[in-house]
Structures are given as C-alpha cells and as structure tokens.
Amino acid sequence: MDFSVFFNPEDFEKLTDQYNNNKRNLKNLYREYFQKSKVFLYPLIGIKKGVMFVPDETYMGWENLYDVKDNKLILLYKIPNKRFQKYQLFEENYLKQNKKYIGTIQLKGTKNICHLAVIFDLEVYKWDIKKLINGQYSKISLNAKETITDFFGEHGAIAEYVESYLHPTYWHGDYADLLNVSIETIEDVHELCDLPDLKKECFKYKSEEIEIFKKKFLSLQS
Numbered sequence: 001m002d003f004s005v006f007f008n009p010e011d012f013e014k015l016t017d018q019y020n021n022n023k024r025n026l027k028n029l030y031r032e033y034f035q036k037s038k039v040f041l042y043p044l045i046g047i048k049k050g051v052m053f054v055p056d057e058t059y060m061g062w063e064n065l066y067d068v069k070d071n072k073l074i075l076l077y078k079i080p081n082k083r084f085q086k087y088q089l090f091e092e093n094y095l096k097q098n099k100k101y102i103g104t105i106q107l108k109g110t111k112n113i114c115h116l117a118v119i120f121d122l123e124v125y126k127w128d129i130k131k132l133i134n135g136q137y138s139k140i141s142l143n144a145k146e147t148i149t150d151f152f153g154e155h156g157a158i159a160e161y162v163e164s165y166l167h168p169t170y171w172h173g174d175y176a177d178l179l180n181v182s183i184e185t186i187e188d189v190h191e192l193c194d195l196p197d198l199k200k201e202c203f204k205y206k207s208e209e210i211e212i213f214k215k216k217f218l219s220l221q222s
Contacts, residue, residue, distance in 0.1 A: 036060075041122060168191055
C-alpha cells in the first residue's frame with residue numbers, strides 16, 4: 001500500500017517562503033563545546049522538560065562498560081541527601097517506568113550528596129546516534145528531530161540553536177553573516193554544529209559496582 005504524499009511545487013515554494021519569513025535571525029553564535037548527548041539524545045528518552053530533577057551530566061558511553069556506539073545514554077545525577085526521598089519518587093515515576101530504562105548504579109559521592117548513574121537503552125535510535133557520532137545532525141530522522149525540537153520548544157536562544165543544527169539549510173545565511181564568510185563556504189560545510197568529542201561523551205568511573213551491574217545485566221539478557 002502506497003502512502004506517498006505528493007506536493008505541488010508551487011505549494012512547496014509557498015511553504016518555504018512562509019518559513020523563511022517567520023524564521024528568526026540569529027544574533028550570536030554559540031561557540032563553546034556542549035555535550036551532544038544532552039541536546040540530541042536526552043530528549044529522546046521521553047522525559048518532559050521542567051521535571052523536578054534533571055541530570056547534571058549526560059554521556060553516550062561509559063569507559064569499560066559501554067562504547068559510545070552501543071546506543072546507550074548515561075545520566076549522572078548529583079542529589080543532596082535532604083532531597084533523596086523526593087528523588088526516589090521521581091526515579092520510580094519517571095525513570096524506572098520508562099521503557100528505555102536499564103538500571104541505576106549508585107556511585108561514590110560526598111558526605112552530603114549522592115551520585116547516581118542512570119542508564120537508558122536507545123537502540124531504537126541507532127540510526128540517529130550513528131549520524132550524531134558523524135556530526136551529520138541534519139540527517140537525523142524526522143521523528144527524532146521532531147522529538148528534540150518539541151522538547152526545547154519554539155522560543156528562546158537554545159531553541160533557535162537546536163533548530164539551526166537540525167535544519168541547517170534555512171540558517172546558512174545567518175551563519176555566513178555572523179562568521180563573515182561567503183554563503184558558499186557555509187553551504188559546502190552544510191552542518192552548523194561541531195563534531196561530538198567522543199572522549200568527553202564517555203563517562204570515566206570505575207568501581208566494583210560497575211562489575212556487579214555488568215554481571216547482573218548480562219544474566220538478565222541470557
């Protein structure tokens with residue numbers, strides 16, 4: 001059964017013109033490195049923006065446990081002891097109920113702060129993760145793009161940056177102006193976001209808890 005949708009070329013041009021007329025113009029470029037897993041993968045696990053607890057860091061891999069190509073997402077939470085009970089409720093309702101949830105490992109924290117690593121399986125997004133690793137953000141699937149942009153909303157500088165990374169063609173002119181280069185130069189590069197630093201995207205932490213978790217997880221798979 002064919003579900004193809006055909007567009008009249010004139011209608012497509014009208015839609016493109018309407019988008020360009022409504023598109024905001026970037027006034028600045030974000031030049032600092034940011035965790036690509038935090039922007040492009042965290043929204044994919046389905047936790048809505050604005051929840052009580054957000055991860056302090058996110059990672060695509062975990063040294064000696066998961067390679068960055070294993071399609072996993074690691075969330076690192078640093079929870080003050082006085083808020084730990086509230087976090088447990090959050091974890092039960094928002095994390096453990098998530099179909100992508102694998103498990104939680106309690107790490108060595110400090111006297112007043114508990115450190116937790118929560119692991120999610122993003123195998124369903126393996127195509128998108130491959131594109132992310134290669135820095136081909138514009139080639140991420142439409143479904144993933146919509147999920148990411150819905151997470152960040154339509155307003156604010158972050159929403160603009162994310163939109164420009166996922167749909168770079170519409171923003172080439174802005175970047176050319178801000179970088180003071182020809183638009184042809186930008187078009188040749190096409191992508192508007194730097195490559196992920198896979199070393200920074202890999203969590204480095206070793207303890208006995210990891211080995212216990214690894215054995216437990218493997219036994220559940222067998």
